[in-house]
Amino acid sequence: TVSRDLDESLLQSFMDQVESAKIQENLKTLASQPHMATTEGDKELVKLLLNRWQDPQTGLDSASEDVYSVFLSFPDPQSPNSVTVVDNNNAIFSTRRSEKNVTADQAHAEVVQPYAAYAPPGNPQGRLVYANQGKRSDYQELVTMGINLNGTIAITRYGGAGRAAKAVNGAEFGVAGVVVYTDPGDINDGQASEEKTYPNSWYMPPSGVERGSYNEYFGDLLTPYYPAKGNMLLGRAGQGRAGSGIPPIPTQPIGFEDAKMLICNLAGSVAPTAWQGSLGCSYNVGPGFRTAGQFPNTSNVQVNVYNQRVIKNSSNVMGFIRGSEEPDRYVLYGNHRDSWVHGAIDPSSGTAVMLEITRVLGKMLKEGKWRPRRSIIFGSWGAEEFGLIGSTEYTEEFYSKLRARSVAYINVDISVFANATLRAQGTPPAQSVIFAATKQVQTPASPSVSVYDNWKNHFNRISPSYGVVPSIGSLGAGSDYASFIHYLGITSMDLAYTYDRNKTSARIYPAYHTAFDTFDYANRFIDPGFTSHQAVARTAGNVLLRLADSLILPLNVSDYGEKLDELYNVAAQGDFLANLIANKISLDPLKVALGRFKSAAADFNQRIKKLKEEDPLQIRMVNDQIMLLERAFLNPQAFPNKYHYSHVIWASKSSNQATFPGLADAYTSALETKDWDQVQKHLTIVVQAVDSAASTLEAVA
Amino acid sequence: TVSRDLDESLLQSFMDQVESAKIQENLKTLASQPHMATTEGDKELVKLLLNRWQDPQTGLDSASEDVYSVFLSFPDPQSPNSVTVVDNNNAIFSTRRSEKNVTADQAHAEVVQPYAAYAPPGNPQGRLVYANQGKRSDYQELVTMGINLNGTIAITRYGGAGRAAKAVNGAEFGVAGVVVYTDPGDINDGQASEEKTYPNSWYMPPSGVERGSYNEYFGDLLTPYYPAKGNMLLGRAGQGRAGSGIPPIPTQPIGFEDAKMLICNLAGSVAPTAWQGSLGCSYNVGPGFRTAGQFPNTSNVQVNVYNQRVIKNSSNVMGFIRGSEEPDRYVLYGNHRDSWVHGAIDPSSGTAVMLEITRVLGKMLKEGKWRPRRSIIFGSWGAEEFGLIGSTEYTEEFYSKLRARSVAYINVDISVFANATLRAQGTPPAQSVIFAATKQVQTPASPSVSVYDNWKNHFNRISPSYGVVPSIGSLGAGSDYASFIHYLGITSMDLAYTYDRNKTSARIYPAYHTAFDTFDYANRFIDPGFTSHQAVARTAGNVLLRLADSLILPLNVSDYGEKLDELYNVAAQGDFLANLIANKISLDPLKVALGRFKSAAADFNQRIKKLKEEDPLQIRMVNDQIMLLERAFLNPQAFPNKYHYSHVIWASKSSNQATFPGLADAYTSALETKDWDQVQKHLTIVVQAVDSAASTLEAVA
Ligand SMILES: [Ca+2]
Ligand SMILES: [Ca+2]
Numbered sequence A, B: 001t002v003s004r005d006l007d008e009s010l011l012q013s014f015m016d017q018v019e020s021a022k023i024q025e026n027l028k029t030l031a032s033q034p035h036m037a038t039t040e041g042d043k044e045l046v047k048l049l050l051n052r053w054q055d056p057q058t059g060l061d062s063a064s065e066d067v068y069s070v071f072l073s074f075p076d077p078q079s080p081n082s083v084t085v086v087d088n089n090n091a092i093f094s095t096r097r098s099e100k101n102v103t104a105d106q107a108h109a110e111v112v113q114p115y116a117a118y119a120p121p122g123n124p125q126g127r128l129v130y131a132n133q134g135k136r137s138d139y140q141e142l143v144t145m146g147i148n149l150n151g152t153i154a155i156t157r158y159g160g161a162g163r164a165a166k167a168v169n170g171a172e173f174g175v176a177g178v179v180v181y182t183d184p185g186d187i188n189d190g191q192a193s194e195e196k197t198y199p200n201s202w203y204m205p206p207s208g209v210e211r212g213s214y215n216e217y218f219g220d221l222l223t224p225y226y227p228a229k230g231n232m233l234l235g236r237a238g239q240g241r242a243g244s245g246i247p248p249i250p251t252q253p254i255g256f257e258d259a260k261m262l263i264c265n266l267a268g269s270v271a272p273t274a275w276q277g278s279l280g281c282s283y284n285v286g287p288g289f290r291t292a293g294q295f296p297n298t299s300n301v302q303v304n305v306y307n308q309r310v311i312k313n314s315s316n317v318m319g320f321i322r323g324s325e326e327p328d329r330y331v332l333y334g335n336h337r338d339s340w341v342h343g344a345i346d347p348s349s350g351t352a353v354m355l356e357i358t359r360v361l362g363k364m365l366k367e368g369k370w371r372p373r374r375s376i377i378f379g380s381w382g383a384e385e386f387g388l389i390g391s392t393e394y395t396e397e398f399y400s401k402l403r404a405r406s407v408a409y410i411n412v413d414i415s416v417f418a419n420a421t422l423r424a425q426g427t428p429p430a431q432s433v434i435f436a437a438t439k440q441v442q443t444p445a446s447p448s449v450s451v452y453d454n455w456k457n458h459f460n461r462i463s464p465s466y467g468v469v470p471s472i473g474s475l476g477a478g479s480d481y482a483s484f485i486h487y488l489g490i491t492s493m494d495l496a497y498t499y500d501r502n503k504t505s506a507r508i509y510p511a512y513h514t515a516f517d518t519f520d521y522a523n524r525f526i527d528p529g530f531t532s533h534q535a536v537a538r539t540a541g542n543v544l545l546r547l548a549d550s551l552i553l554p555l556n557v558s559d560y561g562e563k564l565d566e567l568y569n570v571a572a573q574g575d576f577l578a579n580l581i582a583n584k585i586s587l588d589p590l591k592v593a594l595g596r597f598k599s600a601a602a603d604f605n606q607r608i609k610k611l612k613e614e615d616p617l618q619i620r621m622v623n624d625q626i627m628l629l630e631r632a633f634l635n636p637q638a639f640p641n642k643y644h645y646s647h648v649i650w651a652s653k654s655s656n657q658a659t660f661p662g663l664a665d666a667y668t669s670a671l672e673t674k675d676w677d678q679v680q681k682h683l684t685i686v687v688q689a690v691d692s693a694a695s696t697l698e699a700v701a
């Protein structure tokens, strides 16, 4: 049995047992009330997860609750946040304190008022300016237009820059407070009326407000690199990234109904065309209000933030299935549990899928029909919405053993954004297992079309090795995979069903992070019948089973070569190359390293084919090489100022050059600073990482 | 065969075949001429190593030469360094340019003149002061005595502080140049005459000068964290630890004959008693020379340094034996090859031993009698004397795979300091395998006494678990194990035969780093008959075979508990504890973590006993836990300013508190700065490391 391989009939049986009705039921339960991190609703879901995973008929081997004591930020129920227009010390206008009640859900007592988590309290007042998306370049543009930003309040729309960035950038220019809203042009395909929005369609109602976390780093901000847990907490006082990680100035999100009152009354010149939106007026940039508008042109805008810093206990719920042959190899699967409000789609659509997968696997396990070759660990993460906190603390707590033993991490957060096609993000080795799985799953629309083929129709690219294939996106830091890939270097992937981009340009599904993300919304507008949920459950479960049961890990290492080439090619042409040459920086060493990597990977795949299946140590050897390939790209010295980012290929970057992140940022910065030594440094770091990856795959002795 | 275990008869056969005469022969060849790193003598030894390891009858599976292009420092043959006494712009005294020729060896054309490698060129001149050992506290004491150190030249004796520290500390106090000498009280048990020193005894002659590297960090100074190799070198310009790592002021070592002229003529008050030495006069502290001495009291001392910075190719020679069952597990064994002059003892006594071990193993291999279970890698490192460069570049180049696959590293540099007893340094898991080996080796003096028993007579401690046992020392950064333990977290050990401390108080064997460290010296005074060399070869080879062939790795993880307790106990009593309590820092979390670790280790050892030997994946699982235990103590974020130091238990420290290094340094510093948050931070880092180690040993699923 040490050489037993994946059982295709079991795989089929798993998929057959995945029921859309069960997922729907799960979602109804999970989204029945708000369950923001650490609230009563969240605690009830902790119990639900434990119950399910400890169920004698359909549970796992074991489950446990892991509690971390983490730094969160909540609005003050006694002093609601607001944005007001102030004239002669009188508030003559105030934004709504809550979203409009349209389906009773919005009136639930536990609906949290809209706020920007971690934004500092304060009541700055000033002339209002419209700063587009709050990018550095947006503020710069206002300055170029002759506007003095000092002491102003900037209203910005979601998109373009991260939430925190809008405040960080603004503060650099002297802005005193930031207001953020969602433009109907960005989220509603332009629709802005009550008639055309939820509950009458999937679009965001005029009162809808996207909540969110405005911190700069992921993980508990007070305990970087160590778990916010029991023994460690005494150290917290001395350890925070003191004063860092939280926005520098008060910030508050509002709905577009309120934003319209502010923006459509602005004075000043007309904003650039690209800045215009769908509020139904011409956007001026300010500063201040125009004469003959709704407000006296002497009036200011005030941002009133009363957020409170709190330390609260947040739980991860962990579920385990012990591997039979290789218990010390872990396949990880997770999603967060906490929402902003009811969170039907974010994250409960993913949790509903995870619970259906664990129900079917648990049943197979308890019936004695199956036990995986490798161990499987499920994580229901806490406090993701505040900054991927539960998953990051978990990786910090178990850094050594996760790094040594983890085969891959599968993340399914929002499982269905829309019901058109699969969307996958991941690192290159994940491609092969995702392709294998999706070829075996039918689309909801037609049993004769595979998820793979449908996906290929929506998102594709031409692969030098395979021709036209579905295109897998890169992992940023948008969900709980972040710490697994960036900090631990574990091959990771994120799966979901998503939009037909011919049908909507919505930045994300319109009820995202609002009080309208409810079971009713999901059931009527996102995935009626829950067949897309079912397809995601089958796909993710199929991937999970392949990773857990295949004798040889189903991760094709040679697929990294294509991605590395692609990143290399961006630097090896045009202005980028010309500037390197002008500064005596040669890409040749990188080219040599890439050649070495590709040849090592090809040889490795040849050696696998010749392996004797009876020799368990030979099998283990190649599996270790596959598993550790991703780890070879880690360099803890590469980005000393970027918390938790060690992966040389996927680290965050601010440059828009689509090459290796350290190289891209150093290059973009050198164009101004002339610091080409930094460019050479980051090139060297990439060469070393690629060499190291090649070494991992080359014959071991 | 996947479950084959160590063959005791093979082990015995190996030991029987180790010949003292062969080691003597090796040493004679290796030390026949100077072989400083990258010189002709070094290149010839590269060839010799390759020839031996590629020999068809007694060679290994393969051998290769790995070239790194590294930053070295050499004196200028055209402008020899010196220390002069200058009066009215006339040099009225100068130190010797070379050591006295006493056995013809010293007259070899390739003998490098004494110098302080990496000391910057310059000719500072000033009043001479005697600064004892050049510790911070020594300079501080001079200031307390009312001496203005600004612009002075400090003469210091070897010992107490590292070579570089004497200059770094001095520069902080305004010292302009440093002279270093070896006091006969520290090296010669007080003997200072020609009659009582080499070639008439093992003591250092009056003209002897200890050379050495005066850099602050180990590894090539221009390529921190990446290999100084081929593709990477283009990046060097932008990557040096610019201006750091090399001494801040000109520095020159001299012999005690010359030092006597300087020190015995000093003016000023009498130096403290602890500062007095054996030059045959009362040591005054200066500044300047006394009236009525050898020199006018107006004269200054000038340090003349003409060292040149050069980039040269330095080679590691690597030898490989492929493992039969687990080729992807590496047992590493190494020593440097480069010397300062003839280097009979340092390092050739170790190389002579390594060559005898590889001869016997190679023979067994080529005769088809043996192939190890795991792969064995031998390293003959280059440029160790300049700062452990070859071994560090190797660990940088193969960081990922060495970290993933290395079972242990055995270092035998100087194999015989003296012929009285074994001396071992290592981390706790090494204890069990060293004990097992030494019990099987006879002492040179008597076949009825084991190396183990003799060792226990010389160095012992009371172990809470085992009673009286030989005492194993800690690994600093004195030889090539440094990067393996501190940077990669690989269980490491260093073995040698050494002094009877009742017979000599010499800081180290007196010919160390001088032109007197010759075959004649070794043959007549260190180990006549080479039986101590033989005992070391048998011991190290026995350890190597056990690590390579044992089914279960012979490293007892529970021995770490004793060491952790010992470090904990230092902090948990007396002033240390009182100060922690006064600053609201609790050791309880650490105590809890230690309890968890010890219980996990004990349970782990119980589980091993119950393992089925037929299940290769179960065996591999526990072996991986053993192998990776040491890695769990690594924390790349723990010491951001200490290059290559990541191991939380063994990192370098400047405090003399014998507890965890980060905690010790933070505590000592907090006594002055009141920065108790740093103490809490380092306590948290230790707790996390111990928790992580416990996690590694706990049941995997
Ligand atoms: Ca943390
Ligand atoms: Ca280097």
Ligand SMILES: [Zn+2]
Pocket (backbone or CB within 6 Å): A336, A346, A347, A384, A413, A414, A479
């Ligand atoms: Zn989410």
Ligand SMILES: [Zn+2]
Pocket (backbone or CB within 6 Å): A346, A385, A513
């Ligand atoms: Zn979310």
Ligand SMILES: [Zn+2]
Pocket (backbone or CB within 6 Å): B336, B346, B347, B384, B413, B414, B479
């Ligand atoms: Zn040495």
Ligand SMILES: [Zn+2]
Pocket (backbone or CB within 6 Å): B346, B385, B513
């Ligand atoms: Zn040495």
